Amino acid sequence: MLVPILKQGDYLIASIQSELSDADLLKLRDDLVRRVSEFRSRGVIVDVTVLDVMDSFATRTLRSMAHMVMLRGAETVIVGIQPEVAFSMVQLGLRLEGVTTALDLEEGLSLLDHKIKGDNGLG
Amino acid sequence: MADKACVPINSEIDIVTARQKGREMAQQLGFSSTELTLIATAISEVVRNIVEYAKHGELCVDIVQQGDKRGISVIAQDNGPGIPNIKLAMQDGYSTGKSLGLGLPGAKRLMDEFDIVSEVGKGTKVTMKKWVQKNVR
Ligand SMILES: Nc1ncnc2c1ncn2[C@@H]1O[C@H](COP(=O)(O)OP(=O)(O)OP(=O)(O)O)[C@@H](O)[C@H]1O
């Protein structure tokens, strides 16, 4: 299942459309990191609203993705983690350390604006 | 209601199939949406362990009845290398795969009952159960 990645100005938005296999998740990570370099993006949003499971592998992959994106000088925001999924992640003992999260796309975008444009005085 | 369902596990693709099977059965049993997620996540962890450490195995979900309790049983079984030290493997943060080491202890926290039997050179069998919470009247 391919995850569409939209370019919106300085940002990239990846909206996950269905449950993903491990291989799909790794591909998403690699595609995003490549495009951040290609477009010199400043921010990345990953919308996980449709995911009904975020297990140790998914969490680890999103975390490493955010880290790689950061090394390219951009920010990542994960949006749309469902309440049940959040509950299950906590029970499992998973943490999205160092990764910014937001409720939805809109909040994610304003968070990026604040972080990126606000921080360098352009916003 | 369909009873037992099994999914052969041979590659990471089967992880998604296995948790969907578990979710379907749990839904029929009347678990809440939060519980469905917990069950699917626990299945994801034990099935991923099969793929990662044993390569091949099987995941079966079944309906269990104990007295007036009804629930789901999840059995993940493989003929892989087995686990030499189960106590260690059940500890948070212990991993031979440079991972988070949360799969087994985490799955135990997500379910009501958890049992693991493993023999080196023979394989591993994880049995987990979750009971449907009756509405308090
Ligand atoms: N089916 C299995 N066959 C053989 N060894 C296993 C099996 N399941 C788990 N193990 C062993 O037990 C250890 C702990 O498993 P656990 O799932 O808790 O952590 P992990 O798989 O290493 O990391 P994580 O699940 O957090 O990504 C594994 O590192 C592995 O050595």
Ligand SMILES: [Mg+2]
């Ligand atoms: Mg594991």
